[in-house]
Amino acid sequence: MLTAAIYSTRLMTVIAFLVTAVSSVTLAVGPTAASLASEERDLIDKAYVYLLPHVAWLTPLGIIITAAGPFIERSLVRVPRQRAALKKCLDELRPHIFIGEMNRANTPEHHYRLTIFKKCLGSRARIWVRSGIATEKSKVCFRFDTRRVERCQGFAGTCLAHNVRMGVEKLPCITGDASDQEIQAYASMAFVTPEWAKKHRPSGRCFAAYPIRRNGRPWGVLVADSRHPEGIQSGWQPATTHKERQSEMIEILMAAVIGAGR
């Protein structure tokens, strides 16, 4: 399906380019008055007669489609393909990052979720892809500021600014009757404002964040969050050599998938 889409986008771009070229050439060269007057017209003359009334809108349209082709291909084909690959990757990674009840059959996926935030325009970190289905359409985004890190929002924004792995656990549970003290404690540990915590009532009680880079340049951040206060295994601070290798793989794997999907 994706392959068909990518080839149809490219075909459309090629057709648009040819139409532009033919209409431009037709307009520039055109047939002679003698050949137009004669009964036997060749193919170019026929094309000229047919295209002449449409050249005014065909040429700009062709130029626009030719120029927009790569962008259309990227947004319709490459980005969805990259997201699909990353989503698969996240699903594979989940058992290596979370512990506890995650592996039980009746545990909802969104209680132990992995999210990739991408660095976007306006110094924002937006959700690029998320494991599971329940909260994958979330529009939450966090601000980051590499020069004034105290202005960063959320674990994702702070990790993106500091460019290091970060982890925190045992955050207070924010329910409807949470005290101001609990909300304040949660806000400090999750790098959000108390107002934000009060409004959104976030359910994550344990976070780990891994910066993702492409050719050294910060690209985004992978955030693991769990509703269990100690739901993330020491994946970000591995205990054995084997886990260390696995843990190192997280950033490298992400960068590779992102690089391959472009």
Next chain:
Amino acid sequence: MNETHQWIRLDRNKLSKPENIPLNGVLIGVQLSPWDVPDGVKGYHDKEEDRFRIDFRYSDSESEKRVGSRNDEINLLVGRYSGKIISILVETEKTGVDAVMLAVERLSKGSFNKRREPLNARRNRELVTGVLRSKGEKLTPV
């Protein structure tokens, strides 16, 4: 002058230990990203620069930028985006142990950059200083 072009391998597991540091008024666990932890170091005389050069090997190939002017005793080549230390160039009069000690002394003082140093660059600088302290003698050409 002899040149030591052999990489000295570094144990990344031992170098990059997670630590709890105060951020935003609470203790947050922090660990350097694997991209910022070197797995090798070597020291040699750079003929082009005419300086004693200490290189650190990383798992990525980030482009580098120079920090400091050519007249300074020490120049750094740091990652363009991450700020990690990729190479240290010490003027030739200060070779051997002197060069390493000078680098350690200068790095211990603080950031080379006038701009605010990001957390990963600061921790990488501390890590590199530690490596120079422990492996300094091996980097020195005999």
